[in-house]
Amino acid sequence: xxxxxxxxxxxxxxxxxxxxxxxxxxxxxxxxxxxxxxxxxxxxxxxxxxxxxxxxxxxxxxxxxxxxxxxxxxxxxxxxxxxxxxxxxxxxxxxxxxxxxxxxxxxxxxxxxxxxxxxxxxxxxxxxxxxxxxxxxxxxxxxxxxxxxxxxxxxxxxxxxxxxxxxxxxxxxxxxxxxxxxxxxxxxxxxxxxxxxxxxxxxxxxxxxxxxxxxxxxxxxxxxxx
Amino acid sequence: xxxxxxxxxxxxxxxxxxxxxxxxxxxxxxxxxxxxxxxxxxxxxxxxxxxxxxxxxxxxxxxxxxxxxxxxxxxxxxxxxxxxxxxxxxxxxxxxxxxxxxxxxxxxxxxxxxxxxxxxxxxxxxxxxxxxxxxxxxxxxxxxxxxxxxxxxxxxxxxxxxxxxxxxxxxxxxxxxxxxxxxxxxxxxxxxxxxxxxxxxxxxxxxxxxxxxxxxxxxxxxxxxx
DNA sequence: GATAAATATGATAAAAATGTGAAAAGCTCA
DNA sequence: TGAGCTTTTCACATTTTTATCATATTTATC
Numbered sequence: 001x002x003x004x005x006x007x008x009x010x011x012x013x014x015x016x017x018x019x020x021x022x023x024x025x026x027x028x029x030x031x032x033x034x035x036x037x038x039x040x041x042x043x044x045x046x047x048x049x050x051x052x053x054x055x056x057x058x059x060x061x062x063x064x065x066x067x068x069x070x071x072x073x074x075x076x077x078x079x080x081x082x083x084x085x086x087x088x089x090x091x092x093x094x095x096x097x098x099x100x101x102x103x104x105x106x107x108x109x110x111x112x113x114x115x116x117x118x119x120x121x122x123x124x125x126x127x128x129x130x131x132x133x134x135x136x137x138x139x140x141x142x143x144x145x146x147x148x149x150x151x152x153x154x155x156x157x158x159x160x161x162x163x164x165x166x167x168x169x170x171x172x173x174x175x176x177x178x179x180x181x182x183x184x185x186x187x188x189x190x191x192x193x194x195x196x197x198x199x200x201x202x203x204x205x206x207x208x209x210x211x212x213x214x215x216x217x218x219x220x221x222x223x224x225x226x
Numbered sequence: 227x228x229x230x231x232x233x234x235x236x237x238x239x240x241x242x243x244x245x246x247x248x249x250x251x252x253x254x255x256x257x258x259x260x261x262x263x264x265x266x267x268x269x270x271x272x273x274x275x276x277x278x279x280x281x282x283x284x285x286x287x288x289x290x291x292x293x294x295x296x297x298x299x300x301x302x303x304x305x306x307x308x309x310x311x312x313x314x315x316x317x318x319x320x321x322x323x324x325x326x327x328x329x330x331x332x333x334x335x336x337x338x339x340x341x342x343x344x345x346x347x348x349x350x351x352x353x354x355x356x357x358x359x360x361x362x363x364x365x366x367x368x369x370x371x372x373x374x375x376x377x378x379x380x381x382x383x384x385x386x387x388x389x390x391x392x393x394x395x396x397x398x399x400x401x402x403x404x405x406x407x408x409x410x411x412x413x414x415x416x417x418x419x420x421x422x423x424x425x426x427x428x429x430x431x432x433x434x435x436x437x438x439x440x441x442x443x444x445x446x447x448x449x450x451x452x
Numbered sequence: 453g454a455t456a457a458a459t460a461t462g463a464t465a466a467a468a469a470t471g472t473g474a475a476a477a478g479c480t481c482a
Numbered sequence: 483t484g485a486g487c488t489t490t491t492c493a494c495a496t497t498t499t500t501a502t503c504a505t506a507t508t509t510a511t512c
Contacts, residue, residue: 384488
């Protein structure tokens, strides 16, 4: 599962946006639907959806109905967003095949944790350790990097270098520090080797290449903010 | 057995519901009966029931009687729910052909564990554990692998290696990790032996061989998505 | 602007890792 | 024991990555 695709269904666009933002930042691709009917359309039209997040309360077709519909043809993981602590509903839901509940209001942390737990359980690739910054997602577990959702091929050293940069975001790194952090201590070659790797990294990262800033007379710095 | 079907028999609907919820959540299909007579009806009317969970105390026909009846025609696994620690009953029950006891009150974890253990033990098609990814189906129980529905012959090591790969989908695996996961800890041979096995696996998997990705400088990764 | 110092770039050489086929070593079962 | 199989080792071909170097470009400073 290169980049799990999640469909969020809620009639409140503010809520959709909220959820979407957190998930996108974690490297997921997120689609939106405003009600159950629209959700079904997207679910069947779009390529592979890896998870659904449904609000219970929706016009036209509510979360339960939608869930029931989907379950007729698919075992895709479903998370239900409910009002706080409605246990009766939860029992009903588990029978319908809901995988998890999140009761509103929820913290982003909870949301992301549940999503990752479920995708992991679903046998997928989750359980990952990821670092994200400025549209660049580095997945240590899968050893992959994606820029704006698009996979980028990096060599081993390039990956390690980027990892080091991203773990030290906003910090000016001298060539010596980089050498110590990424190369083995028994490396006594030219520090200018770093330049070459930075060059390749920048070019492979495309637009995002300039997240790696040159600090004159010192070294480099990875920074997403601005 | 794609989705084992379990019949829970208890006169207390609250208890039935409780048990059912946990099992449903684990992917079982659960039917309910309120007493022994009803249970027999369902058992003979319904298609294939894979397991029975019986409460001892029931009106009309208690758990023992029901068990005796069922055993006249079927060896379907039976779990008995009893009051805590009634050893006399247990002896009686084993003679009647009860497979397992769970004494009330029980934790959901115990329940699920026993159910899974028994289905697994029930051998044959039951408790089957399969992993699927990208058209490759690995059946741990049967120790078989099929690619696009066509059986593929693997040696023992090849099977174990593929199993390890598939259980760690999407995770970049170093040779060391693979060695630790698939070989015994007392193996001190060459890590390159992995390469050879990967080679054979790839060729035996045919098209699907390239689900096993090489990660340069690191090792391998099994990935189906893309 | 001119100059010196530092960095970027592209090409190329060197090194390292993997793929492959075959042979050797182990096992298993008549 | 020995045929038939699996597993491991090995040597060599191939591929990919990494390091180096010469040159171009950029930057800071005067």
